[in-house]
Amino acid sequence: MTTATSRRKPPPVPRQVGEVVSTQITDLDLLNWHSAVGKPIASYIDGLSVGSEKLEAALVLVAPDLIDWAADEYARVERSERAALPTEVLNADGCRAFGRATRLGWHGPGLVxxxxxxxAIEVLRAVANAVGARYGILVSVWLSESDRDTPGVPATVTVTSVDYDE
Structure with missing residues:
Protein backbone atom coordinates (compact mmCIF):
# COMPACT_ATOMS: atom_id res chain seq x y z
CA MET A 1 0.00 0.00 0.00
CA THR A 2 1.36 3.39 -0.99
CA THR A 3 0.99 6.30 1.38
CA ALA A 4 0.95 9.96 0.48
CA THR A 5 4.45 10.40 1.88
CA SER A 6 6.13 7.44 0.22
CA ARG A 7 8.10 7.99 -2.95
CA ARG A 8 8.32 5.62 -5.82
CA LYS A 9 11.36 5.81 -7.97
CA PRO A 10 10.30 6.27 -11.59
CA PRO A 11 11.48 3.52 -13.94
CA PRO A 12 14.79 4.29 -15.66
CA VAL A 13 14.76 5.70 -19.16
CA PRO A 14 16.01 2.85 -21.40
CA ARG A 15 19.39 3.62 -22.98
CA GLN A 16 21.33 1.81 -25.68
CA VAL A 17 25.12 1.53 -25.63
CA GLY A 18 26.52 4.45 -27.59
CA GLU A 19 23.56 6.72 -26.89
CA VAL A 20 24.60 10.26 -25.99
CA VAL A 21 22.58 12.05 -23.32
CA SER A 22 23.15 15.70 -22.36
CA THR A 23 21.76 17.30 -19.23
CA GLN A 24 21.71 21.00 -18.44
CA ILE A 25 22.45 21.98 -14.85
CA THR A 26 21.46 25.54 -14.07
CA ASP A 27 22.66 25.98 -10.50
CA LEU A 28 26.00 24.30 -9.89
CA ASP A 29 27.61 25.53 -6.68
CA LEU A 30 30.35 24.54 -4.29
CA LEU A 31 28.12 22.47 -2.04
CA ASN A 32 26.11 20.59 -4.69
CA TRP A 33 28.37 20.15 -7.72
CA HIS A 34 29.25 16.52 -7.03
CA SER A 35 25.60 15.58 -6.50
CA ALA A 36 24.40 17.58 -9.52
CA VAL A 37 26.97 15.87 -11.77
CA GLY A 38 26.31 12.47 -10.18
CA LYS A 39 22.58 12.43 -10.98
CA PRO A 40 22.97 12.20 -14.79
CA ILE A 41 25.73 9.59 -14.38
CA ALA A 42 23.54 7.35 -12.21
CA SER A 43 20.50 7.88 -14.43
CA TYR A 44 22.46 6.84 -17.51
CA ILE A 45 23.90 3.72 -15.87
CA ASP A 46 20.50 2.78 -14.43
CA GLY A 47 18.92 2.96 -17.88
CA LEU A 48 21.58 1.06 -19.82
CA SER A 49 19.90 -2.04 -21.18
CA VAL A 50 22.91 -4.35 -21.12
CA GLY A 51 22.35 -6.34 -17.94
CA SER A 52 24.58 -6.52 -14.93
CA GLU A 53 27.82 -6.02 -16.89
CA LYS A 54 27.05 -2.30 -16.88
CA LEU A 55 27.80 -2.31 -13.15
CA GLU A 56 31.42 -3.16 -13.92
CA ALA A 57 31.86 -0.50 -16.62
CA ALA A 58 34.93 1.69 -16.53
CA LEU A 59 33.92 5.30 -15.91
CA VAL A 60 35.90 8.40 -16.81
CA LEU A 61 34.74 11.91 -15.97
CA VAL A 62 36.52 14.50 -18.12
CA ALA A 63 35.95 17.90 -16.57
CA PRO A 64 38.81 20.39 -16.90
CA ASP A 65 36.41 23.36 -16.56
CA LEU A 66 34.73 21.85 -13.52
CA ILE A 67 38.01 20.96 -11.80
CA ASP A 68 39.43 24.46 -12.35
CA TRP A 69 36.19 26.10 -11.19
CA ALA A 70 35.93 23.91 -8.07
CA ALA A 71 39.58 24.53 -7.15
CA ASP A 72 39.02 28.29 -7.51
CA GLU A 73 35.84 28.08 -5.42
CA TYR A 74 37.58 26.13 -2.65
CA ALA A 75 40.44 28.65 -2.63
CA ARG A 76 37.98 31.57 -2.50
CA VAL A 77 36.06 30.05 0.40
CA GLU A 78 39.27 29.32 2.32
CA ARG A 79 40.25 33.01 2.08
CA SER A 80 36.90 34.27 3.33
CA GLU A 81 35.98 34.77 6.96
CA ARG A 82 33.36 32.04 7.06
CA ALA A 83 34.08 28.42 7.88
CA ALA A 84 35.62 26.69 4.88
CA LEU A 85 36.46 23.25 3.61
CA PRO A 86 40.12 22.41 2.94
CA THR A 87 41.24 22.06 -0.66
CA GLU A 88 41.79 18.33 -0.10
CA VAL A 89 38.00 18.05 -0.17
CA LEU A 90 38.14 18.66 -3.95
CA ASN A 91 39.33 15.10 -4.47
CA ALA A 92 36.75 13.64 -2.09
CA ASP A 93 33.96 15.57 -3.79
CA GLY A 94 35.15 14.28 -7.16
CA CYS A 95 34.70 10.75 -5.84
CA ARG A 96 31.24 11.65 -4.55
CA ALA A 97 30.15 12.39 -8.13
CA PHE A 98 30.23 8.61 -8.61
CA GLY A 99 28.35 7.96 -5.35
CA ARG A 100 24.87 7.75 -6.85
CA ALA A 101 26.06 5.17 -9.36
CA THR A 102 27.63 3.19 -6.52
CA ARG A 103 24.27 3.09 -4.74
CA LEU A 104 22.84 1.45 -7.87
CA GLY A 105 25.46 -1.28 -7.62
CA TRP A 106 28.11 0.13 -9.96
CA HIS A 107 31.52 -1.08 -8.80
CA GLY A 108 33.79 -0.54 -11.78
CA PRO A 109 36.89 1.64 -11.88
CA GLY A 110 36.36 5.41 -11.94
CA LEU A 111 38.64 8.27 -12.79
CA VAL A 112 38.28 12.05 -12.97
CA ALA A 120 39.85 10.96 -21.98
CA ILE A 121 38.54 8.54 -24.62
CA GLU A 122 41.95 6.85 -24.79
CA VAL A 123 42.20 6.78 -20.98
CA LEU A 124 38.75 5.17 -20.80
CA ARG A 125 39.79 2.48 -23.29
CA ALA A 126 43.00 1.81 -21.35
CA VAL A 127 41.20 1.59 -17.99
CA ALA A 128 38.52 -0.73 -19.39
CA ASN A 129 41.18 -2.91 -21.01
CA ALA A 130 43.28 -3.03 -17.83
CA VAL A 131 40.41 -4.35 -15.72
CA GLY A 132 38.69 -6.41 -18.41
CA ALA A 133 35.55 -4.26 -18.47
CA ARG A 134 33.38 -4.77 -21.53
CA TYR A 135 31.76 -1.34 -21.27
CA GLY A 136 33.11 2.15 -20.83
CA ILE A 137 31.14 5.23 -19.80
CA LEU A 138 32.47 8.68 -20.64
CA VAL A 139 31.10 11.70 -18.80
CA SER A 140 31.99 15.24 -19.89
CA VAL A 141 31.21 18.38 -17.91
CA TRP A 142 31.54 21.83 -19.46
CA LEU A 143 30.74 25.08 -17.68
CA SER A 144 29.25 28.18 -19.28
CA GLU A 145 32.04 30.68 -19.93
CA SER A 146 29.96 33.77 -19.25
CA ASP A 147 28.61 32.95 -15.80
CA ARG A 148 31.48 31.35 -13.87
CA ASP A 149 31.70 34.13 -11.30
CA THR A 150 28.01 34.18 -10.41
CA PRO A 151 26.19 31.93 -7.94
CA GLY A 152 24.56 28.93 -9.60
CA VAL A 153 26.97 28.28 -12.47
CA PRO A 154 25.33 26.67 -15.54
CA ALA A 155 26.91 23.44 -16.81
CA THR A 156 26.30 20.74 -19.38
CA VAL A 157 26.84 17.09 -18.43
CA THR A 158 27.12 14.70 -21.38
CA VAL A 159 27.19 10.93 -20.87
CA THR A 160 27.85 8.23 -23.46
CA SER A 161 29.01 4.63 -23.47
CA VAL A 162 30.96 2.19 -25.59
CA ASP A 163 31.04 -1.60 -25.93
CA TYR A 164 34.65 -2.73 -26.29
CA ASP A 165 33.61 -6.22 -27.39
CA GLU A 166 32.10 -4.91 -30.64
Missing amino acids: TASSQST
Missing part, protein backbone atom coordinates in the same frame (compact mmCIF):
# COMPACT_ATOMS: atom_id res chain seq x y z
CA THR A 113 40.58 13.84 -15.40
CA ALA A 114 41.28 17.38 -16.57
CA SER A 115 42.41 16.17 -19.99
CA SER A 116 41.09 16.84 -23.46
CA GLN A 117 38.09 14.84 -24.66
CA SER A 118 40.24 12.78 -27.05
CA THR A 119 42.72 11.92 -24.30
Whole structure:
Protein backbone atom coordinates (compact mmCIF):
# COMPACT_ATOMS: atom_id res chain seq x y z
CA MET A 1 0.00 0.00 0.00
CA THR A 2 1.36 3.39 -0.99
CA THR A 3 0.99 6.30 1.38
CA ALA A 4 0.95 9.96 0.48
CA THR A 5 4.45 10.40 1.88
CA SER A 6 6.13 7.44 0.22
CA ARG A 7 8.10 7.99 -2.95
CA ARG A 8 8.32 5.62 -5.82
CA LYS A 9 11.36 5.81 -7.97
CA PRO A 10 10.30 6.27 -11.59
CA PRO A 11 11.48 3.52 -13.94
CA PRO A 12 14.79 4.29 -15.66
CA VAL A 13 14.76 5.70 -19.16
CA PRO A 14 16.01 2.85 -21.40
CA ARG A 15 19.39 3.62 -22.98
CA GLN A 16 21.33 1.81 -25.68
CA VAL A 17 25.12 1.53 -25.63
CA GLY A 18 26.52 4.45 -27.59
CA GLU A 19 23.56 6.72 -26.89
CA VAL A 20 24.60 10.26 -25.99
CA VAL A 21 22.58 12.05 -23.32
CA SER A 22 23.15 15.70 -22.36
CA THR A 23 21.76 17.30 -19.23
CA GLN A 24 21.71 21.00 -18.44
CA ILE A 25 22.45 21.98 -14.85
CA THR A 26 21.46 25.54 -14.07
CA ASP A 27 22.66 25.98 -10.50
CA LEU A 28 26.00 24.30 -9.89
CA ASP A 29 27.61 25.53 -6.68
CA LEU A 30 30.35 24.54 -4.29
CA LEU A 31 28.12 22.47 -2.04
CA ASN A 32 26.11 20.59 -4.69
CA TRP A 33 28.37 20.15 -7.72
CA HIS A 34 29.25 16.52 -7.03
CA SER A 35 25.60 15.58 -6.50
CA ALA A 36 24.40 17.58 -9.52
CA VAL A 37 26.97 15.87 -11.77
CA GLY A 38 26.31 12.47 -10.18
CA LYS A 39 22.58 12.43 -10.98
CA PRO A 40 22.97 12.20 -14.79
CA ILE A 41 25.73 9.59 -14.38
CA ALA A 42 23.54 7.35 -12.21
CA SER A 43 20.50 7.88 -14.43
CA TYR A 44 22.46 6.84 -17.51
CA ILE A 45 23.90 3.72 -15.87
CA ASP A 46 20.50 2.78 -14.43
CA GLY A 47 18.92 2.96 -17.88
CA LEU A 48 21.58 1.06 -19.82
CA SER A 49 19.90 -2.04 -21.18
CA VAL A 50 22.91 -4.35 -21.12
CA GLY A 51 22.35 -6.34 -17.94
CA SER A 52 24.58 -6.52 -14.93
CA GLU A 53 27.82 -6.02 -16.89
CA LYS A 54 27.05 -2.30 -16.88
CA LEU A 55 27.80 -2.31 -13.15
CA GLU A 56 31.42 -3.16 -13.92
CA ALA A 57 31.86 -0.50 -16.62
CA ALA A 58 34.93 1.69 -16.53
CA LEU A 59 33.92 5.30 -15.91
CA VAL A 60 35.90 8.40 -16.81
CA LEU A 61 34.74 11.91 -15.97
CA VAL A 62 36.52 14.50 -18.12
CA ALA A 63 35.95 17.90 -16.57
CA PRO A 64 38.81 20.39 -16.90
CA ASP A 65 36.41 23.36 -16.56
CA LEU A 66 34.73 21.85 -13.52
CA ILE A 67 38.01 20.96 -11.80
CA ASP A 68 39.43 24.46 -12.35
CA TRP A 69 36.19 26.10 -11.19
CA ALA A 70 35.93 23.91 -8.07
CA ALA A 71 39.58 24.53 -7.15
CA ASP A 72 39.02 28.29 -7.51
CA GLU A 73 35.84 28.08 -5.42
CA TYR A 74 37.58 26.13 -2.65
CA ALA A 75 40.44 28.65 -2.63
CA ARG A 76 37.98 31.57 -2.50
CA VAL A 77 36.06 30.05 0.40
CA GLU A 78 39.27 29.32 2.32
CA ARG A 79 40.25 33.01 2.08
CA SER A 80 36.90 34.27 3.33
CA GLU A 81 35.98 34.77 6.96
CA ARG A 82 33.36 32.04 7.06
CA ALA A 83 34.08 28.42 7.88
CA ALA A 84 35.62 26.69 4.88
CA LEU A 85 36.46 23.25 3.61
CA PRO A 86 40.12 22.41 2.94
CA THR A 87 41.24 22.06 -0.66
CA GLU A 88 41.79 18.33 -0.10
CA VAL A 89 38.00 18.05 -0.17
CA LEU A 90 38.14 18.66 -3.95
CA ASN A 91 39.33 15.10 -4.47
CA ALA A 92 36.75 13.64 -2.09
CA ASP A 93 33.96 15.57 -3.79
CA GLY A 94 35.15 14.28 -7.16
CA CYS A 95 34.70 10.75 -5.84
CA ARG A 96 31.24 11.65 -4.55
CA ALA A 97 30.15 12.39 -8.13
CA PHE A 98 30.23 8.61 -8.61
CA GLY A 99 28.35 7.96 -5.35
CA ARG A 100 24.87 7.75 -6.85
CA ALA A 101 26.06 5.17 -9.36
CA THR A 102 27.63 3.19 -6.52
CA ARG A 103 24.27 3.09 -4.74
CA LEU A 104 22.84 1.45 -7.87
CA GLY A 105 25.46 -1.28 -7.62
CA TRP A 106 28.11 0.13 -9.96
CA HIS A 107 31.52 -1.08 -8.80
CA GLY A 108 33.79 -0.54 -11.78
CA PRO A 109 36.89 1.64 -11.88
CA GLY A 110 36.36 5.41 -11.94
CA LEU A 111 38.64 8.27 -12.79
CA VAL A 112 38.28 12.05 -12.97
CA THR A 113 40.58 13.84 -15.40
CA ALA A 114 41.28 17.38 -16.57
CA SER A 115 42.41 16.17 -19.99
CA SER A 116 41.09 16.84 -23.46
CA GLN A 117 38.09 14.84 -24.66
CA SER A 118 40.24 12.78 -27.05
CA THR A 119 42.72 11.92 -24.30
CA ALA A 120 39.85 10.96 -21.98
CA ILE A 121 38.54 8.54 -24.62
CA GLU A 122 41.95 6.85 -24.79
CA VAL A 123 42.20 6.78 -20.98
CA LEU A 124 38.75 5.17 -20.80
CA ARG A 125 39.79 2.48 -23.29
CA ALA A 126 43.00 1.81 -21.35
CA VAL A 127 41.20 1.59 -17.99
CA ALA A 128 38.52 -0.73 -19.39
CA ASN A 129 41.18 -2.91 -21.01
CA ALA A 130 43.28 -3.03 -17.83
CA VAL A 131 40.41 -4.35 -15.72
CA GLY A 132 38.69 -6.41 -18.41
CA ALA A 133 35.55 -4.26 -18.47
CA ARG A 134 33.38 -4.77 -21.53
CA TYR A 135 31.76 -1.34 -21.27
CA GLY A 136 33.11 2.15 -20.83
CA ILE A 137 31.14 5.23 -19.80
CA LEU A 138 32.47 8.68 -20.64
CA VAL A 139 31.10 11.70 -18.80
CA SER A 140 31.99 15.24 -19.89
CA VAL A 141 31.21 18.38 -17.91
CA TRP A 142 31.54 21.83 -19.46
CA LEU A 143 30.74 25.08 -17.68
CA SER A 144 29.25 28.18 -19.28
CA GLU A 145 32.04 30.68 -19.93
CA SER A 146 29.96 33.77 -19.25
CA ASP A 147 28.61 32.95 -15.80
CA ARG A 148 31.48 31.35 -13.87
CA ASP A 149 31.70 34.13 -11.30
CA THR A 150 28.01 34.18 -10.41
CA PRO A 151 26.19 31.93 -7.94
CA GLY A 152 24.56 28.93 -9.60
CA VAL A 153 26.97 28.28 -12.47
CA PRO A 154 25.33 26.67 -15.54
CA ALA A 155 26.91 23.44 -16.81
CA THR A 156 26.30 20.74 -19.38
CA VAL A 157 26.84 17.09 -18.43
CA THR A 158 27.12 14.70 -21.38
CA VAL A 159 27.19 10.93 -20.87
CA THR A 160 27.85 8.23 -23.46
CA SER A 161 29.01 4.63 -23.47
CA VAL A 162 30.96 2.19 -25.59
CA ASP A 163 31.04 -1.60 -25.93
CA TYR A 164 34.65 -2.73 -26.29
CA ASP A 165 33.61 -6.22 -27.39
CA GLU A 166 32.10 -4.91 -30.64
